[in-house]
Amino acid sequence: MKVLLLGVTGNVGSRMLPALLAHKHQVVGYVRAPAKISPEARSKLDSIVVGSASDSAAIKAAILSHNCDAVVNAAGLAAMTGWTSQGEFPTIFAAVVQAALEAGRERGGAPIRCWLLSGFGILDSPKKPYLLLDYIPLFPSHKRNYKLIKSQPADTLAWSLFCANQMNPKYDKPQFPPSVDTLASNLVAKADAPPAWAEKYRKVPLIGNYLNVMAQAQSYFSVLENCVDFMAADLDKGLESEWIGKRVAVKEKSKLN
Numbered sequence: 001m002k003v004l005l006l007g008v009t010g011n012v013g014s015r016m017l018p019a020l021l022a023h024k025h026q027v028v029g030y031v032r033a034p035a036k037i038s039p040e041a042r043s044k045l046d047s048i049v050v051g052s053a054s055d056s057a058a059i060k061a062a063i064l065s066h067n068c069d070a071v072v073n074a075a076g077l078a079a080m081t082g083w084t085s086q087g088e089f090p091t092i093f094a095a096v097v098q099a100a101l102e103a104g105r106e107r108g109g110a111p112i113r114c115w116l117l118s119g120f121g122i123l124d125s126p127k128k129p130y131l132l133l134d135y136i137p138l139f140p141s142h143k144r145n146y147k148l149i150k151s152q153p154a155d156t157l158a159w160s161l162f163c164a165n166q167m168n169p170k171y172d173k174p175q176f177p178p179s180v181d182t183l184a185s186n187l188v189a190k191a192d193a194p195p196a197w198a199e200k201y202r203k204v205p206l207i208g209n210y211l212n213v214m215a216q217a218q219s220y221f222s223v224l225e226n227c228v229d230f231m232a233a234d235l236d237k238g239l240e241s242e243w244i245g246k247r248v249a250v251k252e253k254s255k256l257n
């Protein structure tokens with residue numbers, strides 16, 4: 001696929017690039033500060049578009065002019081709390097969604113395939129209709145973003161939200177090609193709720209559900225390079241992916257009980 005990658009200078013996006021290339025995707029980098037792209041990444045990108053990730057019209061133009069079939073958004077960073085402001089991230093998320101939606105419509109035919117970085121908190125908790133974020137109210141913008149996209153029909157925008165908890169890089173720098181020990185096969189994945197979730201502390205009166213979430217959240221920390229390989233590998237399936245229209249949760253196989 002030809003992929004427009006936003007956030008290629010960031011923690012996630014810089015590692016997403018080698019993962020996409022390893023799966024034979026062509027990558028157009030969309031950045032606001034091209035001087036920050038490493039020489040190695042620069043030499044591997046199909047092309048570079050300079051623009052703001054909050055500029056929906058510019059993102060749409062990049063998708064259309066480079067004839068991209070897919071968009072991966074790793075631009076912007078969710079603020080940890082919403083006590084003062086949620087920062088620019090919700091604006092970026094909305095701009096990317098609108099751009100991909102309109103580009104798909106204008107081009108006609110198949111919708112744009114879209115992986116959007118999101119957060120662990122918007123996964124379902126075992127007590128419906130609550131989300132994990134209702135028990136640990138961190139990174140609130142993910143909930144706002146999920147609200148925006150969840151009613152979006154998959155035949156207009158083929159979206160998936162990647163809802164990892166903290167992702168820790170195994171290697172200090174992006175590896176070209178990615179190391180063979182960092183692959184999606186190290187993960188188990190599930191739609192809409194965390195895989196292998198245990199029913200811990202649920203019977204403790206009043207605070208049981210809170211304890212349940214807090215006790216388990218850390219066991220969902222994952223290796224960043226495994227996660228980017230997961231999304232890059234999934235793009236191989238195009239519009240046949242089982243994750244379209246889903247929040248996607250992962251867990252390291254090494255952390256399964």
Ligand SMILES: NC(=O)c1ccc[n+]([C@@H]2O[C@H](COP(=O)([O-])OP(=O)(O)OC[C@H]3O[C@@H](n4cnc5c(N)ncnc54)[C@H](OP(=O)(O)O)[C@@H]3O)[C@@H](O)[C@H]2O)c1
Pocket residue numbers: 006007008009010011012013030031032033036051052053054074075076077078088092117118119120164165166167168
């Ligand atoms: N890291 C994790 O453990 C983790 C866990 C769960 C979810 N996530 C989500 O993953 C996403 C990426 O996180 P990250 O850790 O890679 O963040 P990061 O290292 O701060 O990277 C953010 C990227 O966004 C770009 N960016 C920000 N505002 C922009 C704008 N207006 N126009 C164009 N580019 C812009 C930055 O470009 P500049 O280099 O120019 O600043 C940078 O490339 C976020 O949505 C985050 O919430 C991360």
